[in-house]
Amino acid sequence: xxxxxxxxxxxxxxxxxxxxxxxxxxxxxxxxxxxxxxxxxxxxxxxxxxxxxxxxxxxxxxxxxxxxxxxxxxxxxxxxxxxxxxxxxxxxxxxxxxxxxxxxxxxxxxxxxxxxxxxxxxxxxxxxxxxxxxxxxxxx
Amino acid sequence: xxxxxxxxxxxxxxxxxxxxxxxxxxxxxxxxxxxxxxxxxxxxxxxxxxxxxxxxxxxxxxxxxxxxxxxxxxxxxxxxxxxxxxxxxxxxxxxxxxxxxxxxxxxxxxxxxxxxxxxxxxxxxxxxxxxxxxxxxxxxxxxxxxxxxxxxxxxxxxxxxxxxxxxxxxxxxxxxxxxxxxxxxxxxxxxxxxxxxxxxxxxxxxxxxxxxxxxxxxxxxxxxxxxxxxxxxxxxxxxxxxxxxxxxxxxxxxxxxxxxxxxxxxxxxxxxxxxxxxxxxxxxxxxxxxxxxxxxxxxxxxxxxxxxxxxxxxxxxxxxxxxxxxxxxxxxxxxxxxxxxxxxxxxxxxxxxxxxxxxxxxxxxxxxxxxxxxxxxxxxxxxxxxxxxxxxxxxxxxxxxxxxxxxxxxxxxxxxxxxxxxxxxxxxxxxxxxxxxxxxxxxxxxxxxxxxxxxxxxxxxxxxxxxxxxxxxxxxxxxxxxxxxxxxxxxxxxxxxxxxxxxxxxxxxxxxxxxxxxxxxxxxxxxxxxxxxxxxxxxxxxxxxxxxxxxxxxxxxxxxxxxxxxxxxxxxxxxxxxxxxxxxxxxxxxxxxxxxxxxxxxxxxxxxxxxxxxxxxxxxxxxxxxxxxxxxxxxxxxxxxxxxxxxx
Ligand code: FES
Numbered sequence: 001x002x003x004x005x006x007x008x009x010x011x012x013x014x015x016x017x018x019x020x021x022x023x024x025x026x027x028x029x030x031x032x033x034x035x036x037x038x039x040x041x042x043x044x045x046x047x048x049x050x051x052x053x054x055x056x057x058x059x060x061x062x063x064x065x066x067x068x069x070x071x072x073x074x075x076x077x078x079x080x081x082x083x084x085x086x087x088x089x090x091x092x093x094x095x096x097x098x099x100x101x102x103x104x105x106x107x108x109x110x111x112x113x114x115x116x117x118x119x120x121x122x123x124x125x126x127x128x129x130x131x132x133x134x135x136x137x138x139x140x
Numbered sequence: 141x142x143x144x145x146x147x148x149x150x151x152x153x154x155x156x157x158x159x160x161x162x163x164x165x166x167x168x169x170x171x172x173x174x175x176x177x178x179x180x181x182x183x184x185x186x187x188x189x190x191x192x193x194x195x196x197x198x199x200x201x202x203x204x205x206x207x208x209x210x211x212x213x214x215x216x217x218x219x220x221x222x223x224x225x226x227x228x229x230x231x232x233x234x235x236x237x238x239x240x241x242x243x244x245x246x247x248x249x250x251x252x253x254x255x256x257x258x259x260x261x262x263x264x265x266x267x268x269x270x271x272x273x274x275x276x277x278x279x280x281x282x283x284x285x286x287x288x289x290x291x292x293x294x295x296x297x298x299x300x301x302x303x304x305x306x307x308x309x310x311x312x313x314x315x316x317x318x319x320x321x322x323x324x325x326x327x328x329x330x331x332x333x334x335x336x337x338x339x340x341x342x343x344x345x346x347x348x349x350x351x352x353x354x355x356x357x358x359x360x361x362x363x364x365x366x367x368x369x370x371x372x373x374x375x376x377x378x379x380x381x382x383x384x385x386x387x388x389x390x391x392x393x394x395x396x397x398x399x400x401x402x403x404x405x406x407x408x409x410x411x412x413x414x415x416x417x418x419x420x421x422x423x424x425x426x427x428x429x430x431x432x433x434x435x436x437x438x439x440x441x442x443x444x445x446x447x448x449x450x451x452x453x454x455x456x457x458x459x460x461x462x463x464x465x466x467x468x469x470x471x472x473x474x475x476x477x478x479x480x481x482x483x484x485x486x487x488x489x490x491x492x493x494x495x496x497x498x499x500x501x502x503x504x505x506x507x508x509x510x511x512x513x514x515x516x517x518x519x520x521x522x523x524x525x526x527x528x529x530x531x532x533x534x535x536x537x538x539x540x541x542x543x544x545x546x547x548x549x550x551x552x553x554x555x556x557x558x559x560x561x562x563x564x565x566x567x568x569x570x571x572x573x574x575x576x577x578x579x580x581x582x583x584x585x586x587x588x589x590x591x592x593x594x595x596x597x598x599x600x601x602x603x604x605x606x607x608x609x610x611x612x613x614x615x616x617x618x619x620x621x622x623x624x625x626x627x628x629x630x631x632x633x634x635x636x637x638x639x640x641x642x643x644x645x646x647x648x649x650x651x652x653x654x655x656x657x658x659x660x661x662x663x664x665x666x667x668x669x670x671x672x673x674x675x676x677x678x679x680x681x682x683x684x685x686x687x688x689x690x691x692x693x694x695x696x697x698x699x700x701x702x703x704x705x706x707x708x709x710x711x712x713x714x715x716x717x718x719x720x721x722x723x724x725x726x727x728x729x730x731x732x733x734x735x736x737x738x739x740x741x742x743x744x745x746x747x748x749x750x751x752x753x754x755x756x757x758x759x760x761x762x763x764x765x766x767x768x769x770x771x772x773x774x775x776x777x778x779x780x781x782x783x784x785x786x787x788x
Contacts, residue, residue: 010782023212023240025239025244031246032245034247037257037261038240039778041757041773041778042755042756042757042773043756046757048760050779054778054779058783075735075736075758076649076735078758081733082761
């Protein structure tokens with residue numbers, strides 16, 4: 001049997017909520033797949049569309065942006081900008097033919113270790129049947 | 141090319157149990173720019189830190205990555221270590237391979253691969269880190285306390301007694317909060333007014349405290365050490381300096397409205413003093429209930445006021461102040477009547493809430509301390525107390541425990557028995573939570589000495605029948621149905637954040653939790669700080685709490701505020717936004733999105749106020765040309781990090 005496809009995922013986590021939530025998942029010793037490489041940014045609002053394109057371009061099979069719940073951003077309204085920006089990016093990616101499941105956004109607070117674990121598990125599950133992402137990957 | 145050193149921590153077996161730390165160090169040693177890589181059992185220990193110091197010196201490292209636990213734990217440690225070896229603190233970064241890697245995976249091979257990627261990505265970041273120095277700002281040595289209940293009073297006094305000036309802002313006409321409404325306090329049965337009024341007087345007489353009652357915070361700007369606040373002083377239409385408290389005005393005022401202090405059990409006039417010991421001791425004309433200020437509308441109070449204290453021309457005033465720290469002590473309110481209809485609350489006059497019962501018990505209350513039914517002024521012989529009315533009910537009401545109700549219900553039942561010796565008190569409860577010094581003994585006293593009957597179970601129905609209030613419930617311990625013909629029912633209603641606390645939180649830019657209480661920065665280690673630096677929390681605004689806890693937190697918040705106010709200058713993280721003048725087209729999009737008003741356009745280019753900038757990066761994600769970037773987290777760095785994360 002061929003080895004199961006393991007998607008590579010880049011997750012942009014805001015420092016104050018989602019990265020802290022993922023730390024909590026660790027402190028509580030929850031287990032989730034190791035497919036995700038986290039990159040902690042100050043706020044989900046600082047995630048430029050370029051980062052997302054860049055990740056797909058460099059071979060990511062999935063990209064996650066995770067921030068504080070709407071209204072709870074440490075910088076007051078960064079995640080509102082993120083939400084709008086990401087909705088646009090999502091449309092654009094779908095327009096060029098990328099499977100919509102490959103790009104996701106979630107709200108994970110510092111207290112939601114369980115939720116972070118679930119988000120990652122679900123994401124990996126959804127990506128597996130899709131196989132490698134080739135659409136935006138740079139040809140080597 | 142930089143010369144980077146890598147230090148991989150085993151953290152005992154916390155990391156080394158799942159991540160092959162030797163392999164991480166080995167792989168990293170091959171990475172471009174890495175001139176030193178080693179692993180050690182506890183890098184945070186003294187010998188571990190010495191390894192870093194020696195390597196920096198011997199190998200002439202200009203940057204360091206420690207692969208270990210979350211940066212929230214040891215970033216400061218390792219930045220200080222690097223600094224002590226002569227490096228700039230911002231040349232040290234943390235790769236989190238514990239919380240975000242070894243602790244959440246089991247497969248060694250996969251976890252090791254991930255740890256390598258995380259560490260490489262951090263190396264890529266540090267390669268382009270600038271050396272930065274903290275931004276220093278002066279401190280305004282004055283504090284503001286919002287809320288004049290016991291917590292706010294305590295914070296204000298602690299600050300003032302340390303020698304700092306304090307502005308105490310209270311929206312009601314008098315300070316005192318809910319504590320001044322209480323009769324006696326558990327578990328000692330101290331008279332609440334007797335222990336609080338001396339503190340209120342001290343506030344009013346303190347040379348360092350500027351008391352602003354009937355005032356609300358309208359607007360706030362600035363940052364820790366240098367806040368600018370606008371306070372709205374509502375007109376009381378009475379000059380406190382002239383008012384002699386003769387009380388002639390209330391005799392002629394034709395309007396009667398429910399008295400807030402007695403929770404509607406009595407009435408008050410439109411011109412009134414909330415209670416005899418009010419601070420400031422003066423009357424207030426409540427313009428909402430007053431028929432009108434023009435002499436044709438009424439004007440009776442001004443006619444009889446001999447000292448001429450009533451001034452109908454008084455206008456709202458905006459007072460601007462500068463303060464270095466802020467303590468928020470806005471307290472609680474009881475759960476709204478409208479939301480708790482199942483117990484006949486708000487419908488039957490003899491169904492009361494806990495605070496109303498306090499007023500009945502109070503020697504200065506509407507009945508002079510006699511317990512009488514509001515409906516017919518008879519002494520109630522059977523009283524049912526219902527705990528958790530609105531608390532611990534995630535389906536319909538609040539999910540949380542209001543914490544103080546078990547104790548005050550025991551007190552109510554006990555005091556009721558002290559007043560009505562032949563009466564019977566029943567308490568419906570889910571559990572009794574009596575953690576606290578002498579609390580459990582107190583509850584036992586109510587049961588054993590005062591014969592209070594505790595019934596474990598919920599009340600299913602309450603209705604009026606022939607002048608009695610029928611209470612139906614089940615005792616879940618015996619499984620029996622219970623029916624009581626009560627004369628009075630007292631609900632231990634849930635405590636909620638005080639009304640308007642949410643709007644204030646938005647103005648202050650401090651976070652709230654899911655129930656609307658103000659959120660602390662860390663539930664265990666930073667319980668009195670808000671997430672916004674320079675703003676602290678005290679009392680029930682943060683979570684339901686009793687008086688000793690509120691006072692302790694208030695003193696804690698004051699001490700935290702003092703640690704800011706006692707400094708000459710404050711330091712602010714230098715990882716702020718920076719504009720590349722050559723790329724900036726002056727479109728102004730970043731100026732619009734900045735949550736801190738830290739950006740402006742100057743000569744057609746964006747300009748950063750480094751003191752206001754918090755480094756969130758919203759501007760950089762908005763800029764179409766990457767002309768504005770946050771230092772040490774530039775798009776170029778993120779791009780390199782992405783590459784390293786996916787590489788190989
Ligand atoms: S800080 Fe978490 S989304 Fe802004």
